[in-house]
Structure formats: C-alpha cells, structure tokens
Amino acid sequence: NGVDKLRLNPGNIGGRQHVEKVVDCARMHHTPIRIGVNGGSLEADLRREYGPDSPQAMVESAMRHVRLLEAAHFSDIVISLKSSTVSTTVEAYRQMAKLVEYPLHIGITETGTPARGLIKSAAGLGALLLDGIGDTLRISLTDAPVEEVRAGVELLRALRLRRDDIEIISCPTCGRTRVDLMQAVKRVDAALPHGQGYLRVAVMGCAVNGPGEAADADIGIAFGSGSGVLFRRGERFAHGAAEDMIALLVREATAMLRQRRDEEAR
Structure with a gap:
C-alpha cells in the first residue's frame, strides 16, 4: 500500500x-x-x-x-x-x-x-x-x-513554531540609510551558516536606531556610509569597514551556533 x-x-x-x-x-x-x-x-x-x-x-x-x-x-x-x-x-x-x-x-x-x-x-x-x-x-x-x-x-x-534555522530581520530603510540594504541582506544571508540551528540575526540600514530597534536579535549589523557596527542584544561590540564587519558577523554567528549546539549536547 x-x-x-x-x-x-x-x-x-x-x-x-x-x-x-x-x-x-x-x-x-x-x-x-x-x-x-x-x-x-x-x-x-x-x-x-x-x-x-x-x-x-x-x-x-x-x-x-x-x-x-x-x-x-x-x-x-x-x-x-x-x-x-x-x-x-x-x-x-x-x-x-x-x-x-x-x-x-x-x-x-x-x-x-x-x-x-x-x-x-x-x-x-x-x-x-x-x-x-x-x-x-x-x-x-x-x-x-x-x-x-x-x-x-x-x-x-x-510564527516561531519551528526554530531550526537562522531568522533574518531587516528594516524597511529610511532617509538615514546609506547602503543598498537589499543587496546587503542578500550577502549576509548567503554567507551565514544555515541549517545549523536557530539564531536571530538583524541587518539594519543605519547605526542610529538600528541596534536599539533590533535589540531582541541575538546578533546584528547596522550599516553606515561604507562602515558597519556589530551588536549583540542591542549592545555594540565592534565597528569598522562594512566588508570587515560582514565577515566578523558571520564568524560570530557561527561561533554562537556552535556554542548552543555544545550546550544542548551536554
């Protein structure tokens, strides 16, 4: 049958x-x-x-x-x-x-x-x-x-009824945005380690309100003009050139996922 x-x-x-x-x-x-x-x-x-x-x-x-x-x-x-x-x-x-x-x-x-x-x-x-x-x-x-x-x-x-992958949140942009945010989101999304567990990642268009508005994200990046700020739970921890910050975001997100898997395995 x-x-x-x-x-x-x-x-x-x-x-x-x-x-x-x-x-x-x-x-x-x-x-x-x-x-x-x-x-x-x-x-x-x-x-x-x-x-x-x-x-x-x-x-x-x-x-x-x-x-x-x-x-x-x-x-x-x-x-x-x-x-x-x-x-x-x-x-x-x-x-x-x-x-x-x-x-x-x-x-x-x-x-x-x-x-x-x-x-x-x-x-x-x-x-x-x-x-x-x-x-x-x-x-x-x-x-x-x-x-x-x-x-x-x-x-x-x-709806958070399934938490098995990275969730990306991003802002709708405003007059302070100095980056092609659509392309930035696509680049970050493509570089992140999908399929390794749940993590909430924010990609925001400006460093003025971005970290605060996405304070519930596990980790995130807020862009300026050619630069980026990284934050965890709304707290800034790194600043530099946009390309460098995207690479650091991916490394930090990968480490956070690995730590969560290790904690769950104990």
Whole structure:
C-alpha cells in the first residue's frame, strides 16, 4: 500500500454506500481518511439552506461524514474545510475545532499565483495557528509543489513554531540609510551558516536606531556610509569597514551556533 492517507470529498463522493466502500478499503489497509470539505463543491441541500461561501455549511458537511465514518466504526479521521475565501475558512475551522478532537489539516484552497497565494495563506493559516488550531497544513499555490513546502516551513518559522534555522530581520530603510540594504541582506544571508540551528540575526540600514530597534536579535549589523557596527542584544561590540564587519558577523554567528549546539549536547 503506497497511500499514507486518502481524501474523501463529501460534495461528490455520493451516498452512504459509496462512503462505506471507501471505509472498508481504508480499514483493510490501515489508511486514515481525510474528510476534505471544499467550499466550492458542497452538497446541493447545504448550498440551498446556507447559501454560498458559508462556514456553517462547510462544518455541517464535515460533521455528516464524521457521523457516517463513526457509524461504520472508523475513527482514523482527519478533517479539512477549505474555501478560497480566507474569512470563511478561518471561521469554519474555528467552529469545527469546538466540535471534534480529530486532527485538522488546514489550508486555503485555490489561492492563485505565489504573489497572491502566499499572502492569502499566511493571513488565514497564521490566524488559525496562533489560535492553536491545525495539525498539518498545506499552502496551495499555482506553482511547483516544492515551493508549497518551502512556504509552509517559512510560515511555521515566522510564527516561531519551528526554530531550526537562522531568522533574518531587516528594516524597511529610511532617509538615514546609506547602503543598498537589499543587496546587503542578500550577502549576509548567503554567507551565514544555515541549517545549523536557530539564531536571530538583524541587518539594519543605519547605526542610529538600528541596534536599539533590533535589540531582541541575538546578533546584528547596522550599516553606515561604507562602515558597519556589530551588536549583540542591542549592545555594540565592534565597528569598522562594512566588508570587515560582514565577515566578523558571520564568524560570530557561527561561533554562537556552535556554542548552543555544545550546550544542548551536554
């Protein structure tokens, strides 16, 4: 059996007899079933009763099939309730989380191209995850699947639900900025030792406010005109030419990560 989990769409699976056939097969192969409600393919009677784009209709659709599976003595269940409307999806999951203890797979469906889809998914899934709702997730994009995975990992990192890599924070620039900060961030990011643990690194556009505004960073650099200042937790500890300070930042960050790994290994 090469299937880890299968999806049952309440809107098009058909009647009870079809569901029972799927349940029998899933039970035989020890395969979980995801009740995957899609706001665009709800049962006709629910669309008539609740109207289009209704979180209540999505929840009722899911609960109908929860009851069907439970009546067949099948409880290896996961539930998803996806709409292309962020607010509808969020409300549906919030209602469902109050009704069942089954795992919830969260996502916004049909979000479109990455530019729009990332924003819609972050808005909806971020709200749910901060509520403590969601056991697995998918960021649906009109793009290669690997980009969906990368986006999902970055969302978890942004919410600090996954702390496994360097987090770079940088300012939006202002009139005091005397450096091409976009290029500076790219250079620092490329030089840092990724994949060795969590560290918060700040790359700021000026030395006037940079260290203070990024005082919660483990380490950071603030640029002047051809120069840079390094700081730890807002406290300055080195100053010099920008190129030298970038190199020193990388060495210091590498040492901090090594020290953390050593402490965790004790």
